[in-house]
Amino acid sequence: MTIFVWILQLVLVPVTSPLCIGIIKKIKAKLQNRQGASIFQPYRDIWKLLHKDEVVSSDASWVFRYAPFIVFVVTIVVGASIPLFASFVNNTGVGDILVIVYALSIGTFFLALAGLDVGGGFGGFGSSREMTVSALAEGGFLFSLLTVALIAGTTNVFSISSSSMLVHGQSLLSITLAFVGFVIVLLAEAGRFPFDNPATHLELTMIHEAMILEYSGKRLALIEWASFNKLFIFFALGSNLFFSFGIAQGIGINAIAMGISALFIKVFIFCLIIAILESSTAKFRFFRLPDLLMTSFILNVVAISLIR
Amino acid sequence: MFNTLIPQVSFVVLLSFFGVGAIGALLFRKNDVISNGWSSFFAIIGSLWGLFFSIVTIIAGHNLSFVVGKSSFPRLALSFHIDTLAGFFIFVISLISLFCSIYGIGYIKHFYKKYDIGVFCFFYHLFIAGMLLVVSASNGIFFLIAWEIMSVASYFLVVYDRNEEENVKAGFLYLIMTHVGTAFIILALLLAYKFTGSFDFETIKLGAGLIPLSVKNIIFVFAMIGFGTKAGIIPFHIWLPSAHPAAPSHVSALMSGVMIKTGIYMMIRIFLDILQPIPVWWGLALLIVGSISSLLGVLYALTEHDIKRLLAYHSIENIGIILLGVGSALTFLSLGMPQFALLGLVAALFHTLNHAIFKSLLFLSAGSVINQMHTRNMEEYGGLIRYMPQTAMFFLIGSMAISALPPFNGFFSEWLTFQSLFQGVALSGFYGTWFFIVAAGSLAFTGGLALACFVKAFGVSFLARPRSAEVAHAKESSFSLRLGMWALATLSLLFGIFSGRITLILQEIGRGLTIFKNVPSFIVVSSRQSIAVGNDFSFVSAPIFFSFLIVTFLLVMFVMHFLINRNQKVKVGATWDCGTDLTPRMEITATGFSRSIILIFKGVLRPSIQHETEYHDSESRYLSRSRTVVLGVQDVYQAHFYQPLRKAIRTLSLRVKDIQSGNINLYISYIFIALIIALFSVL
């Protein structure tokens, strides 16, 4: 039974994340009065890309060739180290909030280097913008996780998700503020509106897409899949750290089933929020983004000061 | 007696290795190869001996105090006191000097026939010996002599490449700033002498209660300014970005990795050991100083495109991080929570060690690149990974370590620092929490900005296409250079994976200080090498993370290559250029990369942009031939702090000069007035 839980914990993120993206695209299509692609379309896209040939630039070095693997592996490792449906899978040492923040930075680091590696203009400024947004988002990210850690009395994410937030009734305001700050960071790190438009074709407006313009074939599949994973990881963190209702506290088929369905319901609500956000707002001008990220940081600082 | 004699003798032997190396190099200076060989041999042997000596000291755990001979001066005594803390710093010094000396064997060849190698090696040995004396001296005046030896020897090393005008100017600025710092240190020591009656550190420690609180505060401010000038905290850092790049690369590595840490050592020694008990605001002040230094250091680093200046600013940033650990230690100690203080101290010491390793690695690889490219300007690099693949790999490992990416060592020392700050947020009183929140916030932003800066540094220098014709002539570094760098890179990874063991050892070292004598353990390392802080408030396990990462990586590679992607081919083609030809000018430049961040922080950085355009026809300025954009950052400290200070001192001196008017009648009236005052005070 434990083996089953471990395997599920490992593969849940990579298996479910394309479905998540498919749902977001479908909701957006419906809001645009179209039918849109089926919700399993991202799986078909990844499958097709994995079976295509590749064209690699002659200017690229091993950093370009290995970066997709490193980025993908990092998302799998982080995905297995956060509470998804069970809070008892108490990982022995990689479930710390700092480990999560900095392990995701490894992925950002190598993706930015890969964007610089091909020597085209687009990759260069894509990396520059990505590093700017990521550097400023790190403060908000860390502090929103720190708020819930201080409320729960531990920085291990599994223990945070197992301590029921309802008990800490007087911290509800702190949790809500920290959650709003976290949502802003989620949008920044996962590259959604208002930070970045994932469906744009105009290179001058791209941040994440600009760095992957040179990838093709299986490497492109891995990078796209990794970005889907990252979005799912943030969804899971937001669902299970802030409002951890329904998470499985002990081993048992019923508890695990309820944990998985609670996760899916919360992730679906997140998808709905993001799809509605992307259909109703426009992307912000680049130099307005630091203001938004600083707002997230200040919200989290206020949340911490309100804890006592 | 035999037991106590061996360590004393071995320490003197350690110093004598460097002494012999220095004198021999000077004697053989007519022959470049012999003096290089002689000095490198003795430096390496001396460093190995120092490593051995410090490891024995740390394991044995008791303090070593002795006096060498009898000095002819009344207050000066050549007394040494080596406890576990000093032993740790001797370890750091020896470790870095070992690898820098190995690197130096090949690097110095670059200076043959240009300058005097013997003189260089003489000052090199004097420098290392000076540092060893600084961390082990136990008498105030002896300490000052050692401090001067260290500073002056490093001055001569900084101006060694004296054909460049800017190196000489940098050295001069360094000399002035270090003596300003020394002046403040002398003042602090004199104040302590006045109230305790001795220059000996042990006596001052026993008599620390005799010093009134207001004088202790003044000593704190003077010591902070004095040692802070050496350590490079803002705003006393102005010598660091010019002096560290001017020196030869392995000397830069030593200065940046070890010499500035001697300032930290003395701060720990004075604040945590000698002057106890201390008020709370000292720790909070150090937290603020650390936050400002780390944030501003990394922001200035982002504006640089001279690779060594960039690394020098990162040293300022990391000193800020170390000061965050020291500050939290001081705060907790004053609040009466010594276990948390021990945590802060362990974090600071671990970061000292890690920074020494990865900063030296970065400086050494930057030095190899500069050797081949003959310029420090990053805008002329590009594509070096093809010509110098191993150096590129070492620089990448250094970048990953300094940006605190797991599983390298930088992450674990920043983790410990974060833990001590988190404990501060949770446990200190209402006002204290705000200081810790500011500190934690600045540490979080510093990590992100440092990552951005090293993406720029590594990406612009090593990746993509060459930006100048010089790159095609670059060759891989020679063997001794690569050996030094490889050793440091491996240590970087190993100290990260085995950070559990090292944290335990550091906790024992921290317990060597009297205030931490019987403090219970706050950091517990489990059998599976996971570091746990404070009853499982947080825990992290380095080997598990590392093995998880590696196993998953191999699994994914296996599945990709053998199961899914067997029939697909990889073709090498051109970069997609939208149909035009790609020139080196189309790649992003270092200035362009950090432009966004500079503009976002323009309130702090005050950037200025200059455009220069050259036209085909200067009369009808329509078609431009070339445009140059220079993005500069105003040096606020020179403009707003040091220049006004200099002007004020000058005006004051001019006023005072009026007393010496040359008029003999005025001088006689001075004598008359002085006599009257003396008569009145006697009566």
Added chain:
Amino acid sequence: MIPIIMIKLFLKIFKTPSNIIPIHITDRGQAEVIAIGEKIQNKVKRLFKGSLAIRQVDAGSDNACEQELVALSNSFYDIERFGIHFVASPKHADMLMVTGPVTRSMAEALKRAYDVTPDPKIVVAVGDDAMDGGIFKGSYAVLDGVDNIIPVHYQIPGDPPTPKTILLHLLKILETLDHTSPKQHV
């Protein structure tokens, strides 16, 4: 003020009836696709049936065909529901749709876009201009048709072809087209 506008927007979205054009299997029989050059392997068509990424290259066209191609993504024709989407970079693409009679300046760029697209790929020339020069045929500035520069697999006639025509032709291409063609390497 802003929330009221948002509520009105969403109400409008939910009240608008869907006006998407239905495409039946029988309609696809009407499309006469002109296949030239080498045939596509069946395996490749199976690969692309679920997901096709198109990169559109403008080789000096008069933008009439581009307008029709852009119309494919609106809520009336909605090409995304078939799993077909447009991409920004030729390295991400499976199919190149080339429009325009290939002016001299764009010849090199078109060749480079073709070289950089990874295998297996399909090239479709859209519009009369791309087939043989169309109304610009014989001009000194054009090279008379895409198949003079890069190998073309299919052509879609029309000046410009309507979006419905293009859609039907695309779907026909993706279906198993020529059962009896010899399996040649693309």
